[in-house]
Amino acid sequence: MRWLAADALLPSRIQMAFTLGYHILLVPLGVALPTLTLLMEGIGLARRDPVALRLARRWSVVMAVQFAVGAVTGTILSFEFGILWPKMLGRFGAAFGLGFAVEGLAFFLEAVFIGIYLYGWTRLPPRLHFLFGLVLPPSGLLGAFGVLAANSWMNTPGGVTVTPSGALDVDVWAALFTRALGYEFWHFTLAIYITCSFAVASLYALAWLRGRRDHYQRLGFGVPFTVGAALAPVQVLVGDLAARALVAHQPAKFAAMEINWTTRDHNPEVIGGLLDSSGHVNLGLSLPSLDSILVGYSPNAVAPGLSAFADNARPSILESNLTHLSFDLMVGLGSAGALLALWYFAVLLRRRRLPDSTWFYRFAALAGLGSYICVEAGWVTTEVGRQPWIVYGAMRVSDAVTDAPAAYVWTMLSVLVAVYALIAFFFVRLLLGLSARWRRDDTAEVEQGVPYGPRA
Amino acid sequence: MRIVLSDVIAAALLLAITAYSTAGGVDFGAGIWDLLAGRGSRGEQARELIDHAMAPVWEVNNVWLVLAIVVCWTGFPALFQAAFLNLYPLYTLALLGLILRGAFFAFRHVAGTESERGIANLVFGLSSVLTPFFFAASLGAIASGRLEPFGPLPVAFGLVSLAATAFSGASFLVGDARRHAPELVDYFRRRAIAAALALMGVGTIGLVVVAAERRELLTGMVTTLALPFVLATVVLTPLVAGLLWRRVFKLYRLLTVTAVGSMVIAWGVAQSPYLLPGRLTIEQAAAPTATQVVLVVVALGVALVVGPAIGLLLFLDQRSLLESPEAHS
Ligand code: HDD
Ligand code: HEM
Ligand code: HEM
Numbered sequence: 210m211r212w213l214a215a216d217a218l219l220p221s222r223i224q225m226a227f228t229l230g231y232h233i234l235l236v237p238l239g240v241a242l243p244t245l246t247l248l249m250e251g252i253g254l255a256r257r258d259p260v261a262l263r264l265a266r267r268w269s270v271v272m273a274v275q276f277a278v279g280a281v282t283g284t285i286l287s288f289e290f291g292i293l294w295p296k297m298l299g300r301f302g303a304a305f306g307l308g309f310a311v312e313g314l315a316f317f318l319e320a321v322f323i324g325i326y327l328y329g330w331t332r333l334p335p336r337l338h339f340l341f342g343l344v345l346p347p348s349g350l351l352g353a354f355g356v357l358a359a360n361s362w363m364n365t366p367g368g369v370t371v372t373p374s375g376a377l378d379v380d381v382w383a384a385l386f387t388r389a390l391g392y393e394f395w396h397f398t399l400a401i402y403i404t405c406s407f408a409v410a411s412l413y414a415l416a417w418l419r420g421r422r423d424h425y426q427r428l429g430f431g432v433p434f435t436v437g438a439a440l441a442p443v444q445v446l447v448g449d450l451a452a453r454a455l456v457a458h459q460p461a462k463f464a465a466m467e468i469n470w471t472t473r474d475h476n477p478e479v480i481g482g483l484l485d486s487s488g489h490v491n492l493g494l495s496l497p498s499l500d501s502i503l504v505g506y507s508p509n510a511v512a513p514g515l516s517a518f519a520d521n522a523r524p525s526i527l528e529s530n531l532t533h534l535s536f537d538l539m540v541g542l543g544s545a546g547a548l549l550a551l552w553y554f555a556v557l558l559r560r561r562r563l564p565d566s567t568w569f570y571r572f573a574a575l576a577g578l579g580s581y582i583c584v585e586a587g588w589v590t591t592e593v594g595r596q597p598w599i600v601y602g603a604m605r606v607s608d609a610v611t612d613a614p615a616a617y618v619w620t621m622l623s624v625l626v627a628v629y630a631l632i633a634f635f636f637v638r639l640l641l642g643l644s645a646r647w648r649r650d651d652t653a654e655v656e657q658g659v660p661y662g663p664r665a
Numbered sequence: 666m667r668i669v670l671s672d673v674i675a676a677a678l679l680l681a682i683t684a685y686s687t688a689g690g691v692d693f694g695a696g697i698w699d700l701l702a703g704r705g706s707r708g709e710q711a712r713e714l715i716d717h718a719m720a721p722v723w724e725v726n727n728v729w730l731v732l733a734i735v736v737c738w739t740g741f742p743a744l745f746q747a748a749f750l751n752l753y754p755l756y757t758l759a760l761l762g763l764i765l766r767g768a769f770f771a772f773r774h775v776a777g778t779e780s781e782r783g784i785a786n787l788v789f790g791l792s793s794v795l796t797p798f799f800f801a802a803s804l805g806a807i808a809s810g811r812l813e814p815f816g817p818l819p820v821a822f823g824l825v826s827l828a829a830t831a832f833s834g835a836s837f838l839v840g841d842a843r844r845h846a847p848e849l850v851d852y853f854r855r856r857a858i859a860a861a862l863a864l865m866g867v868g869t870i871g872l873v874v875v876a877a878e879r880r881e882l883l884t885g886m887v888t889t890l891a892l893p894f895v896l897a898t899v900v901l902t903p904l905v906a907g908l909l910w911r912r913v914f915k916l917y918r919l920l921t922v923t924a925v926g927s928m929v930i931a932w933g934v935a936q937s938p939y940l941l942p943g944r945l946t947i948e949q950a951a952a953p954t955a956t957q958v959v960l961v962v963v964a965l966g967v968a969l970v971v972g973p974a975i976g977l978l979l980f981l982d983q984r985s986l987l988e989s990p991e992a993h994s
Contacts, residue, residue, distance in 0.1 A: 274771070280727050288760050289747035293868030298738045300748025306739025309965045313732045317967060320728050321974040325981060333981075379953045403760035438954075505786050613753055621757055632768045639771065 215267040218610045220618035224625065228590070230585060231629055232286055235279040237584065240353055241405035242272045243326075243345035245433050250339055252432070262424050266330055267407070267647060271455070271640065273327045278636055280320070282629075286443045293618070297599050297609035303377055304369045304384040305600075307361055312355025312383075317349040350398065356457035356651035357397055361389035364591070365458050366600050388458055393591075404580035408435030411577030414570045425651075431563055434573065437580075443549050447519065448501075456504055459601060460513035461522065462594035465529035466536040467500055472514040476500040480537060483530050488516060521605075524596045535589040542579045542586075549576060603635070670961065674740040675940070679933035681736060682804075686826070687833065687926045689797070692726050694834015695719055696766065696793025697827070698856060699786065700834040701819030707852070712786065714849055718841040719770070720853035727763075732967070741950040742962050744940045748803070751812040755803040755819070794827065801826030808877055808932060810942035821874040828867045829925045830862035836905060836921040843914065854909050857859035857921075861906035868898070868928075879942065885935030894931035898924050 246268040253261030287309070290298055298305070322344040329338050362368075368384030369377055413430035438495040463469075468479055470488035478500040482493015498508040505511070515523050524532060549572050556564040564570075599606040611618070695715045702708035703717075738745040749756065765788055773785035805822030806812055813819075835857035842849040876883045886895050901924035908917045938946045951957060 252719065269824050277771060279768060281764050284727050284731055285760055285764060287731055291734070291745060292753045293758055295746045297747040298749075299742050302738040302742030302745060303740075303956040306735060306742075307956065307959055309735045309961055310739050313728070314963055314971070315737045317728045317971045318974060321971065321978050324978055329981065377953055379955045380884055381955045381959050455682075562732065609755065612750055617754075624761065627766065628764055632764070635768060635772045 216607075216610065217293075217613050217615045217618040218607055220615055220622050221605065221610050224618060224622040225289065226291060227622070228286055228289060228625065228629075229592075230588070232279065232282040233588060234462055235275050235282065235582060236353075237357050237401040237404035237581075238275050239279045239334065241402045242268060242275075242409070243323075243342065243349060244402070245405065245409060245436065246272060247339065247342050247346065247435075249428075249432060250342065252428075254335055254339060258428075261428055262431050265423065266537035267643075269327055269330070270643060273323060274636070274643075276320075276323050276638055278632060280316075281632075285315075285625075292621075293611055293615075294599065294609040297604060300604065300609075301366075301377070301600060303370065304366070304379050305359055305627070307379075307381060307385050308358030308360075308362065310355070310356040312352045313357065315348045315352035315355060319352060322348070322606065345474040353398060353401070354394060355393050358387070358390055360591075361387045361393045363598075364393070365596060365601050367391040391455055392447065396444070396447045396451050396587075398507065399440050399447060400580075400584055403437050403440050403444060404577070406433040407546070407573075407580045408439070408577035409573045410434035410437060414576075417570045417631065418567065419572060427563060428433055430573075434553065435557075437576070438553045439549040441543075442547045445543055448543060453504065456513060459595070461515065461524065462591075463533070464513045464515045464517075464530040465524045465594050466590060467512065468529055468533045469500065469512055469514045470516050472511060472517045474501055474509045474511050476504075476512040479533075481534070482528055484515075486526050517571070521597060524594060528593050528596045530577050532590050532594040535586040535593070539583045539590060540588040542583045546576060546579060546583075549573065612622045613658060619640060669948065670814070670954065670957045671947050672938075674736065674951070674957055674960050674964070675933075675937065675947045676734045677960070678733060678740065679930060681733035682933070683926045683929040684798075685726065685733060686829070686929045687922045688729060689726040690826075690833040690925055691837045691922075692719060692832045693793045693797045693858075694830040694832065695838060696790055696834070696836055697831045698853070699840065700790025704783075710846065711849060714838065714841055714846045716773075716793075717845060718838060727779070736960060736964075739956060741940060741947075741954050742952060743950040744945060747806060747916045747941060747945070749811060750864075752803045752806050752814050755806065755814050759799035759803070761790040766792035766796065789879060792950075797830045798823040804932070807941060808875075808882055808936060810939075810944060814940070817874050817879075818878045821871040822868050825871045825961045828860060828864040829928065832857065832864050832902070832905075833921055833925050837861050837918055838908070839909065840918055850867045854912070857909050858906045859910075861902050864902055868902075881942065882932075882935055883938075886931055889934060889937075891931045891934035893983055894927040894934065897927035898931065901927070908971075922930060930983070969978065 232527040246265050249261050249268065249457075250265035252258060253265055286618050322341055324556070325333075326338070326342045326345065329341065333341070348456075362384060365388040367384070367387040370380075372378050410430050410433040413426050417430060452466070455466070464472075467476075468482065468484040468490055469476060471485065474500045477497050479490055480494040482490045482495070484490055501508050501510040502514050512547070515529060523529075549569075552569060553564060553573075556562075556569075575633045595601055597605050597607065597611045695718060699712055701710045708896070737748075747829060769785045769789040769792065773782055773789060776913055802819035802823040805819035806814055806816065808822065809818040821992050835853050838853040839850060839857055842853050865938070873881065876884075901920050905917050905920050905924065908915070930966055936942050938948070940950050952960075
């Protein structure tokens with residue numbers, strides 16, 4: 210059992226990846242669903258449409274349930290920084306923590322107003338209820354800004370200087386607005402809005418496929434899907450900007466994304482494929498000079514390669530392959546999503562109505578899942594591609610890890626996996642229960658004709 | 666006495682911890698009474714009220730905790746590193762309570778069978794004990810200056826915190842019962858009085874342990890600005906018990922919060938200027954000035970924006986303008 214005797218690095222990395230990967234699943238709905246819900250409520254209030262109000266109200270319940278799970282898993286994350294990486298916080302907390310200070314403020318607002326919004330449906334005047342809700346989207350974005358400022362700081366650290374005495378000096382603006390923030394923030398914000406929209410729309414696409422095609426389903430599909438489809442093509446452009454910026458900011462990560470071994474011009478773009486320890490690429494599709502063209506708009510442009518970095522300053526072969534495959538997965542699914550969006554708008558603009566092709570709804574039903582996969586793959590690209598650095602170029606992951614015994618962290622990890630699985634089970638069961646109840650209510654409602662929504 | 670920026674941040678940290686202990690205390694306290702409510706129909710009634718009381722506000726309290734930890738790692742990175750390198754077992758156990766509690770609070774609303782509900786109630790209740798105990802224990806380990814996770818001071822702090830939590834919970838449940846379930850007023854009134862007595866007893870033992878383990882802390886409590894806070898706790902706790910005994914339902918909740926909050930503040934003030942007694946002062950642990958300025962701005966932001974927002978939430982809640990969406994949606 211050598212891995213039990215080793216230091217806690219391996220289980221700590223797995224635990225961090227697991228808990229972050231879990232938390233991020235809740236984030237798209239947490240940040241973006243309030244916007245969609247308000248949009249729907251706004252439509253309902255403006256057009257006096259009780260169906261839209263009923264949709265908005267149901268979405269807000271989902272929002273609340275998952276906010277609760279997000280809050281618990283997020284709190285765990287903040288403590289994990291201390292439990293797993295105490296030395297990074299000890300060394301750089303004064304700079305890294307700034308984003309989280311902003312986030313703390315934002316989450317506060319979010320938590321309070323989610324409570325008011327959710328519990329205020331029936332008793333607050335409709336307009337006031339809507340106005341209170343308007344606090345949610347900006348506070349969600351402010352929170353995202355805070356977290357991403359922290360993450361961008363780890364990727365392109367800035368704003369810290371070491372004084373002669375060895376202490377740290379912090380330039381606050383430079384530490385908050387680091388170079389990666391420009392693309393990380395916009396790419397991520399787009400990602401969560403796309404994901405949320407497609408995820409919500411895909412449920413109604415499924416209903417369409419099952420033959421339910423009334424006003425309720427059309428509204429539930431059309432509004433979110435239009436939002437997602439408008440953003441999906443933009444995301445490809447922003448992603449491209451991000452990739453190009455990495456050539457300068459984090460060349461080793463870029464090399465790993467492209468499993469590029471030697472620094473050279475006329476570099477091919479490899480799709481799929483695996484790097485081996487001698488620097489050869491096996492399998493995969495190689496498109497001549499395309500990588501160079503993407504990097505610098507010319508076959509002569511030089512793309513960085515992994516072999517230009519010392520072994521202990523770049524991702525390992527395994528990590529590079531993981532980064533590369535995740536990157537390809539994100540780009541592949543992202544491009545597919547953009548094509549689906551074009552299809553949608555082509556039909557919408559030419560025929561002025563929603564598509565009625567079964568194939569379209571089959572793809573639309575998959576778009577939600579695809580977006581979640583994209584988000585996970587994107588984060589794996591970012592985080593694994595940063596290895597072995599916890600703070601790029603400034604501190605290694607192995608220098609930040611806790612002194613706790615490996616067995617301790619393995620145990621904690623196992624317990625967490627078990628409890629998180631339980632939470633997922635409850636969560637899904639709760640949502641299924643809600644959905645079954647709503648369907649029952651819908652049938653009952655036809656008989657009674659009782660309108661829902663805020664007091665009108 | 667010279668007040669510097671880092672003192673302001675230390676004060677903000679102490680206030681965040683205090684807010685979590687009081688607001689969270691009410692919440693966790695309800696969980697403790699849930700655990701002790703037993704199986705009978707009376708117990709089920711009590712549980713129903715507890716559910717009702719917790720639902721609209723229960724995530725908000727977590728934010729105080731997150732705020733405290735963020736202020737700690739950003740404002741006092743050296744303290745944060747020392748605390749987590751040594752006390753990680755305490756934090757792990759507290760977290761375990763936190764996540765089980767969140768999960769099972771939700772679960773008991775969907776639990777189908779009787780036995781599932783029983784399990785959900787049990788886990789929810791037990792986790793409400795775990796978290797306050799171990800968070801307070803970590804403060805005890807810090808107060809001892811030795812950062813040993815398991816020792817007399819951590820245990821004493823943990824037990825005092827449990828008593829205070831039960832006290833806060835019961836006192837607020839009296840208020841909830843008065844609004845929603847008058848037949849339970851006496852039930853929680855008796856429990857609040859019992860918890861107040863328990864707090865006085867455990868608190869006295871706690872002081873003895875402090876005297877034995879870290880005399881400077883006790884000296885600090887009676888010779889510095891901590892004294893008024895110590896007195897507040899010592900006077901107000903029996904006062905609340907007396908009010909409830911005589912069925913004077915005025916101010917008792919405010920006084921409960923003041924009693925419990927004062928206790929936390931008394932600890933913090935008594936050990937200042939040390940963050941880690943004997944080892945690390947506020948100034949030594951402080952982050953660079955620019956970072957401190959940001960933290961002060963954030964603290965002001967919380968006070969200016971979030972304060973009124975929470976006020977609004979509580980206002981709407983007390984006016985019964987908020988109600989469970991599950992009833993109708
Ligand atoms: C709906 C989700 C989604 C979609 C469709 C895409 N991405 Fe993405 N991508 C993310 C979701 C995402 C993400 C999960 O949100 C990441 C992780 C970190 C970040 O800031 O965004 C990310 C990171 C990320 C990075 C790494 C940034 C860094 O390390 O700092 C690059 C280079 C790209 N993406 C490039 C692309 C390209 C060229 C796409 C073209 C199709 C693309 N992404 C589509
Ligand atoms: C290491 C990274 C992260 C940490 C430490 C973290 C921390 C937290 C904390 C403490 C909470 C609970 C706040 C509360 O009590 O209300 C939370 C919830 C949340 N987090 Fe994270 N978070 C991280 C990553 C992210 C990312 C990348 C995002 C995306 C922007 C994000 C978005 C959210 C949102 C929106 C919530 C509110 C709950 C919800 O709506 O689901 N978090 N997070
Ligand atoms: C929420 C989406 C995120 C996901 C899915 C994610 C994923 C991952 C993964 C897979 C790892 C393991 C990398 C490895 O060890 O090979 C990791 C590590 C880590 N991540 Fe993230 N990450 C996310 C966001 C963030 C954010 C916002 C921060 C900080 C603000 C952050 C901080 C860290 C740290 C400190 C580590 C451990 C050190 C390391 O391995 O580099 N992550 N994350």
